[in-house]
Amino acid sequence: xxxxxxxxxxxxxxxxxxxxxxxxxxxxxxxxxxxxxxxxxxxxxxxxxxxxxxxxxxxxxxxxxxxxxxxxxxxxxxxxxxxxxxxxxxxxxxxxxxxxxxxxxxxxxxxxxxxxxxxxxxxxxxxxxxxxxxxxxxxxxxxxxxxxxxxxxxxxxxxxxxxxxxxxxxxxxxxxxxxxxxxxxxxxxxxxxxxxxxxxxxxxxxxxxxxxxxxxxxxxxxxxxxxxxxxxxxxxxxxxxxxxxxxxxxxxxxxxxxxxxxxxxxxxxxxxxxxxxxxxxxxxxxxxxxxxxxxxxxxxxxxxxxxxxxxxxxxxxxxxxxxxxxxxxxxxxxxxxxxxxxxxxxxx
Numbered sequence: 001x002x003x004x005x006x007x008x009x010x011x012x013x014x015x016x017x018x019x020x021x022x023x024x025x026x027x028x029x030x031x032x033x034x035x036x037x038x039x040x041x042x043x044x045x046x047x048x049x050x051x052x053x054x055x056x057x058x059x060x061x062x063x064x065x066x067x068x069x070x071x072x073x074x075x076x077x078x079x080x081x082x083x084x085x086x087x088x089x090x091x092x093x094x095x096x097x098x099x100x101x102x103x104x105x106x107x108x109x110x111x112x113x114x115x116x117x118x119x120x121x122x123x124x125x126x127x128x129x130x131x132x133x134x135x136x137x138x139x140x141x142x143x144x145x146x147x148x149x150x151x152x153x154x155x156x157x158x159x160x161x162x163x164x165x166x167x168x169x170x171x172x173x174x175x176x177x178x179x180x181x182x183x184x185x186x187x188x189x190x191x192x193x194x195x196x197x198x199x200x201x202x203x204x205x206x207x208x209x210x211x212x213x214x215x216x217x218x219x220x221x222x223x224x225x226x227x228x229x230x231x232x233x234x235x236x237x238x239x240x241x242x243x244x245x246x247x248x249x250x251x252x253x254x255x256x257x258x259x260x261x262x263x264x265x266x267x268x269x270x271x272x273x274x275x276x277x278x279x280x281x282x283x284x285x286x287x288x289x290x291x292x293x294x295x296x297x298x299x300x301x302x303x304x305x306x307x308x309x310x311x312x313x314x315x316x317x318x319x320x321x322x323x324x325x326x327x328x329x330x331x332x333x334x335x336x337x338x339x340x341x342x343x344x345x346x347x348x
Contacts, residue, residue: 009310009311010288010309010311010313011057011181011311012057013286013287013309014183014286016051016052016053016054017053017055017058018053018055018058019045019047019048019049019058020048020050020055031048031050031119031138032047032048033048033055033138033140034141035112035140036112036141036142036143037202037204038110038190038206039065039110039114039141039190040064040066041065041066041067042063042064046059047059047138047140048136048137049136050136050137051135051137054282055139056139056184056185056186057183059139061188061208064114064208065207065208066204067205067206068205069202069204069205071096071100071203072097072195072204072205073094073096074094074164075207076090076091076092076093076192076205076206078191078208080208080209080210081179081210081212082172082210082212083211083212083214084178084211084212084213084217085172085175085217086171086172086214087170087171087172088169088171089167090167090207091165091166091167092107092152092164092165092168093163093164095161095163095164096158096159096160096161097160099158099159100157100158100195100197101156101197102195102198102203103196103197104156105154105155105156105194106148106149106150107148107149107154107168107193107194108146108148108191108192108193108194110143110146110189110191110206111144111146111173111177111187111189112141112144112187113142113187113319113320114139114141114185115185115282115320116138116184116185116281117137117139117281117282118281118282119136120133120134121133121134137282144319145173147171147173151168152167154193158195168191170191172211173211176211176214176217176316176318178211178214178314178316179209179210179211180313180314180321180323181313182313182321182323184280184281184283185281185282185320185321186313186321189208189209189211190206190207191206192204192206192207193205212314213248213314213315213316218248218348219248223316224317225315225346227344229247229315229324229344230246230247230346231247232247234343234344236342237339237340238261238262238263239264239329239341241257241327241329241341242257243256243327244256244258247345247346247347248346248348249308249346249348250308250347250348251308251309251310251312251347252308252309253308254305254308255306255307255308256303256304256305257272257302257304258301258303259301259302259304259329260298260300260301261299261329261341263299264295264329264331265333267295267332267333267334267338268332269292269295269332270292270297270298270329270330270332271290271292271293271329272291272302272304272306272327273306273327273328273330274288274289274325274328275287276312276324276325277324279321279323280320288325289306289309290306295331298329298331306327313347314348315347315348325346325347326342326345327343327344329341
């Protein structure tokens, strides 16, 4: 079997990716997005796009993090990745550039969700007729969780030149959500050491932490992954669709797919593809990988390999973002609707 397949990255597979701030010729029209601290490092023009473009796929999660504020020189070092419900370990290393008098200081784990949102503006004449219309997309975010920890104890007062080097161990979010960059929406986590300044801007150092989905949570049914999604074999429309290794399957892994469809209808060609469905403020479907084959191969039993992109978001479900995957066998028929058999697959 010829296992030629489309294997771009997940984010590179999204169409119409652009932003006002990516150096294109869209013009500076004042549209900007934003993100909460400490994910506020980017200029807002990069979090907006003209028309119905997608600015978020251009953003790497690490670009969002502001590693330190003006009053501190230092870093948060994190042992990453970790998994939902496990521990996050690391060190805080800072030197105060100026005296800091805070009400309190401590380690926090901050999770945010960013989402693309469509915007439009119409101009009308004196009779109410639309004379022009502008459409654009902005990315905005909110904090989904901010967990504060009493240990280790950070001093609230730092003199200029005062240094601090302290290890920490804190729990990852107990039930998630995991880190996920799903193209039109994302969930990201950061560990920050923050000094809460009264009547002034807070001082902080921060670092991104990659929180992976936990297989045990998926197996326990904490997330509704759909019927058959955790099975190695599933039947649909008279077809048997089997995968190895059995789900959940990690991003970047190659799965061996066996499909037997004895009564597959005749058609010009067939293909097997893995599709990610993103339910967010802007829904999205992305073909992650695909293999073409003759219809007869499906009838006789086809065995092929599909690679899940390494940057594919995990199967997850949280407020404002739901990601799930389907494995589909499709028969392409000329001048008639395609026929397909499909099953759910869990990616972690």
